[in-house]
Amino acid sequence: xxxxxxxxxxxxxxxxxxxxxxxxxxxxxxxxxxxxxxxxxxxxxxxxxxxxxxxxxxxxxxxxxxxxxxxxxxxxxxxxxxxxxxxxxxxxxxxxxxxxxxxxxxxxxxxxxxxxxxxxxxxxxxxxxxxxxxxxxxxxxxxxxxxx
Numbered sequence: 001x002x003x004x005x006x007x008x009x010x011x012x013x014x015x016x017x018x019x020x021x022x023x024x025x026x027x028x029x030x031x032x033x034x035x036x037x038x039x040x041x042x043x044x045x046x047x048x049x050x051x052x053x054x055x056x057x058x059x060x061x062x063x064x065x066x067x068x069x070x071x072x073x074x075x076x077x078x079x080x081x082x083x084x085x086x087x088x089x090x091x092x093x094x095x096x097x098x099x100x101x102x103x104x105x106x107x108x109x110x111x112x113x114x115x116x117x118x119x120x121x122x123x124x125x126x127x128x129x130x131x132x133x134x135x136x137x138x139x140x141x142x143x144x145x146x147x148x
Contacts, residue, residue: 005030006038010045017046020056024063033064069107072096073124076110079117088121088133095142102142 009026013019020042027038034057043050057063074080074089089110096102106125116122119131125141 003037003041006041007045010042015045017048020046020048020053021060024053024057028063031067032070033067036065070105070126071124072106072108073111073114074108075112075114075116075120075122077113077117077120079120080114080122083120085121085133087135088123088138091135091138092123092142095138095144 006027009030010023012026013023023042023046024034027034027042031038039053039057040050042048043053046053057065072092074085074092076085076089089108093108096106096108114122114124114129116129116131119129121133122129122131123133124130130137130141
């Protein structure tokens with residue numbers, strides 16, 4: 001973690017206390033967790049008590065104090081469910097579980113709605129939406145070779 005990068009993120013918000021959550025979101029996006037040094041920098045630069053920054057960081061489930069794997073979010077909402085999200089989920093789980101490399105890098109998570117029902121079934125990898133998913137499209141994202 002680079003202290004300069006964290007300081008730059010904080011400065012992008014003009015060191016405004018009201019931007020605490022947005023700052024933490026940007027740090028989380030950059031490092032896939034909130035490193036202790038980053039939390040301390042946020043506290044100092046925003047002049048917010050360290051306990052308050054930790055309170056926010058531990059309240060919201062979108063934040064993590066430990067490094068996270070890259071999430072694969074599979075929508076299981078009504079539209080996605082009706083259009084075969086269960087098969088897509090099973091195929092992705094099979095591929096991730098079948099590959100040590102993918103298993104170390106990714107976590108497969110279900111969500112109730114991704115807000116893209118017209119594209120059902122939908123999944124999100126690295127903030128990129130993949131709509132109208134099929135087993136063939138799963139293969140494009142996670143080739144069989146990677147699952148060996």
